[in-house]
Amino acid sequence: MKALVPIKRVVDYNVKVRPLSDNSNVDLNNVKMSINPFCEIAVEEAVRLKEAGTINEVVAVTVGSSASQEQLRTALALGCDRAILVETDNDLEPLSIAKILVKIHEKESSDLIILGKQAIDGDNNQTGQMLSALLDIPQATFASKLEINGDNANVTREIDGGLQTINVKLPAIITTDLRLNEPRYASLPNIMKAKKKELDTINVSDLGIDIAKRVDTLSVELPPERDAGIKVESVSDLVDKLKNEEKVI
Amino acid sequence: MRVLVIAEHDNAALKPSTLNTISAAKKLTDDVDLIICGFECDNVATEAAGIDALTNVHVCKSEHLKYQLSEDVTQIVVSNAKNYSHLLAPATTFGKNLMPRISALLDAQQISDIIEVIDECTFKRPIYAGSCIATVKSNDEIKVITIRATAFDPCANEGGNAEIVNIDPIDSKGQSEFVSEELAKSDRPELTAADIIISGGRGMQSGDNFHLLETIADKLGAAVGASRAAVDAGFVPNDYQVGQTGKIVAPNLYIAVGISGAIQHLAGMKDSKIIVAINKDEDAPIFQVADYGLVDDLFNALPELAEQI
Numbered sequence: 001m002k003a004l005v006p007i008k009r010v011v012d013y014n015v016k017v018r019p020l021s022d023n024s025n026v027d028l029n030n031v032k033m034s035i036n037p038f039c040e041i042a043v044e045e046a047v048r049l050k051e052a053g054t055i056n057e058v059v060a061v062t063v064g065s066s067a068s069q070e071q072l073r074t075a076l077a078l079g080c081d082r083a084i085l086v087e088t089d090n091d092l093e094p095l096s097i098a099k100i101l102v103k104i105h106e107k108e109s110s111d112l113i114i115l116g117k118q119a120i121d122g123d124n125n126q127t128g129q130m131l132s133a134l135l136d137i138p139q140a141t142f143a144s145k146l147e148i149n150g151d152n153a154n155v156t157r158e159i160d161g162g163l164q165t166i167n168v169k170l171p172a173i174i175t176t177d178l179r180l181n182e183p184r185y186a187s188l189p190n191i192m193k194a195k196k197k198e199l200d201t202i203n204v205s206d207l208g209i210d211i212a213k214r215v216d217t218l219s220v221e222l223p224p225e226r227d228a229g230i231k232v233e234s235v236s237d238l239v240d241k242l243k244n245e246e247k248v249i
Numbered sequence: 250m251r252v253l254v255i256a257e258h259d260n261a262a263l264k265p266s267t268l269n270t271i272s273a274a275k276k277l278t279d280d281v282d283l284i285i286c287g288f289e290c291d292n293v294a295t296e297a298a299g300i301d302a303l304t305n306v307h308v309c310k311s312e313h314l315k316y317q318l319s320e321d322v323t324q325i326v327v328s329n330a331k332n333y334s335h336l337l338a339p340a341t342t343f344g345k346n347l348m349p350r351i352s353a354l355l356d357a358q359q360i361s362d363i364i365e366v367i368d369e370c371t372f373k374r375p376i377y378a379g380s381c382i383a384t385v386k387s388n389d390e391i392k393v394i395t396i397r398a399t400a401f402d403p404c405a406n407e408g409g410n411a412e413i414v415n416i417d418p419i420d421s422k423g424q425s426e427f428v429s430e431e432l433a434k435s436d437r438p439e440l441t442a443a444d445i446i447i448s449g450g451r452g453m454q455s456g457d458n459f460h461l462l463e464t465i466a467d468k469l470g471a472a473v474g475a476s477r478a479a480v481d482a483g484f485v486p487n488d489y490q491v492g493q494t495g496k497i498v499a500p501n502l503y504i505a506v507g508i509s510g511a512i513q514h515l516a517g518m519k520d521s522k523i524i525v526a527i528n529k530d531e532d533a534p535i536f537q538v539a540d541y542g543l544v545d546d547l548f549n550a551l552p553e554l555a556e557q558i
Contacts (some may be wrong), residue, residue: 017377020279026381040381094349095358113554123374123493129319129349138320138424141346144487154428159342160441160496162488165428166318172424178477178494179487214358218371218384226519231531235553238543240523246523246540248502249445249469249558 001055001148003046004110005080006101006131007039007062009071010121019220026220035071038116040078041176044183045146046081046114051193054148057081061099061104065089068201074195077186083197088204088211094122096211098130103207105135110171112153117142117175128175138168141175250369253307255326255338255347256285258293258316265442266339268403271302273396274337275404276366280304283411286322288315294413301409311418316427317343323350324419330355334369340395340497341441352393359393360385364400368548378493381517398441399499399520414538433488433554440491443472445502448491448518449478449484451508452528456484461551462506468558469503474498476508492517507547510535528553 011017012032020027035043046058060075061084062068062070072083086100105113118125132139140155144163147154148170156165158177186194204211232238242249252274257264274281282305285296290310297306309325326347336351338344338363340370352359364382365373371386372394440446447462447469459473466473473498475489491498493516503521508514509528510526510533519538526539529546529556536542543550 009376019381026377093358095353118494120378120493123378124359125345126352126359126361128348129346130353130359133323133353134348136410136422139346139350140425141319142342157342160488160489162430162432162486164316164430167428168427169424178481202301214387214389215360216284216386216388216423218386220376220381220383223375223379223382223519226524226540227333228537229524229538229542231534231536231542231544235543235545235550236557238541239554239557240501241541242523242525249524 001054001107001111002057002059003049003112003114004105004108005042005046005058005060005075006113006115006127007043007071007075007163008036008116008119009062009064009068010036010119011034013037013120019222023219023221025217027238033067035074036116036119037175038118040183041178041180042114042116042216043080044181045076045176048181049144049148050079056164059084059108061086061101063088063092063100063204072199074186075201076197077191078184081197083199084200086203086207087201090211092211092215094124094126095214096125096209098134099209100204100207101131102134103209112170112172112174114176117177128173132173137171137173139173140166140168142177143174143176144179146174146180150209170203177249251280251282251332252277252333252335252337253330253332253333254281254283254391255344256283256293256297256334257341257343258285258287258290260287260290261292263293264278265403266341266398267408269398270337270339270396271300271404271447272401273363273366276337277303277335277369282307282395284326285309285324286314286317288312298411300404300406300411301411302404303411305410306411306413307416309416309418313421314418318425318427319347319350320424321352321421322347326351327354327418328419329416330391330476335392335394337394337396338397339486344395348393350394355391355393357391357393358387359395360387361395362392362397364397375516378512379500379519380512397497398445399497424438436517437466438470438472439481440472440496443498445471446474446491446498446500447471447504447506448474448476448508449479449506450508451478451482453479453484456544459485464555465551465558468555476514505535505539506551508535509533510538
């Protein structure tokens with residue numbers, strides 16, 4: 001059994017992102033880039049399934065510029081067997097990425113595609129579901145538990161009201177939520193080993209897909225700031241403000 | 250221009266998020282229809298028909314739609330989408346799960362989690378956990394959109410006389426099957442619908458200490474929430490989580506207790522009307538967004554607060 005793990009290079013979780021001075025987009029000059037945290041969880045889950053003997057091969061794939069090789073090497077150091085970079089200098093939308101991943105899945109004939117539920121840059125939460133629809137295979141999104149039984153997977157999903165468990169036929173798409181697992185750190189020997197693992201590059205133009213943008217970003221701004229509040233001295237001060245000034249309790 | 254809203258419901262009643270979504274739809278046009286996919290959901294259809302803002306209520310009933318699995322609902326919405334310029338759903342786990350499928354099959358690039366309608370093609374949406382707001386313009390013929398419920402007031406659920414139109418179900422492909430559900434049961438209001446929320450963070454130190462918040466919540470008729478740190482530490486279940494990856498809330502009063510105020514938490518609550526922060530660390534970033542800050546040990550402040558309200 002083979003797992004395909006699509007990952008994304010994004011601005012690091014700890015960076016406070018700001019708009020460019022002309023408000024045309026976000027300012028990504030000289031910021032630290034990392035593997036998207038939800039993608040890290042996807043890699044970890046696939047590697048654990050391999051360690052448990054459920055699957056034999058884990059293939060990481062990303063769509064992006066040549067700099068994304070860095071995140072693929074991280075995935076390889078975490079235990080993926082090989083990696084594919086679909087190279088483009090354009091910033092692609094989720095629909096285009098899903099169309100590219102359809103081609104990669106067809107080439108790899110994977111049994112399981114595990115990916116993060118959203119990337120922390122665009123916060124779209126779309127690629128997994130789009131891929132599932134285009135491939136006409138089932139989806140189990142926002143997974144907090146995954147059990148593979150033969151040709152099926154039992155997946156517990158985090159939904160607004162609590163938890164839902166569904167059973168999906170393989171091949172299927174799984175998107176990861178935060179509590180699915182706690183990703184490991186790559187060890188130094190594994191980082192060294194990852195440098196020798198196979199990393200193939202495909203040019204996006206060789207896939208023959210229409211990747212034209214459908215949505216234009218007109219401007220990017222800071223959100224309205226909240227007015228500075230005040231510090232109260234005691235609980236009774238606080239209760240007084242809430243009761244008598246704000247009248248919210 | 251004609252808008253189709255996909256109803257979020259539990260076969261018994263509409264979820265409040267549906268009413269927010271209809272409000273957003275009304276900002277586009279007066280011609281708004283609703284589609285309900287479910288099983289034994291006649292009460293939902295009757296409730297929806299009473300919404301003044303709606304023209305038609307399409308209802309698709311079938312036993313296989315009981316749990317509204319996304320593969321099954323997608324087929325029905327896509328086959329009924331062709332006369333519409335916009336498809337809208339709330340950006341709840343229901344809408345997030347469903348809409349990108351519909352969007353992909355209609356070959357449209359979805360716009361997620363909008364907070365403002367500028368015109369029929371242009372919308373505002375938060376990116377980078379709300380650090381920035383992007384104004385985006387869709388060039389697709391059909392716009393598939395999810396709505397941040399807290400950014401739109403709910404529409405009135407009365408005064409209407411919409412026509413109920415039954416539509417034929419489409420057989421399930423049987424790709425997914427419902428197994429079980431564990432829904433949190435509580436007498437307190439739902440987080441996303443509450444007027445007042447009191448949330449605890451890592452500073453609560455244990456799940457047991459959440460009873461300090463619950464006592465106050467019960468006196469105020471409030472919901473209890475938590476930061477991701479408190480959920481990750483196992484103090485409370487994930488459905489308590491407020492933040493970028495949890496629930497987005499905007500109550501009249503949000504009380505953050507022992508929460509430092511990471512951007513991922515602020516993303517979920519900073520549109521609340523009044524924010525109160527109680528934290529013993531006076532440099533905690535939560536104080537930068539709080540209308541009222543109290544620097545105190547929460548184990549002193551909470552019992553006192555419970556007594557005084």
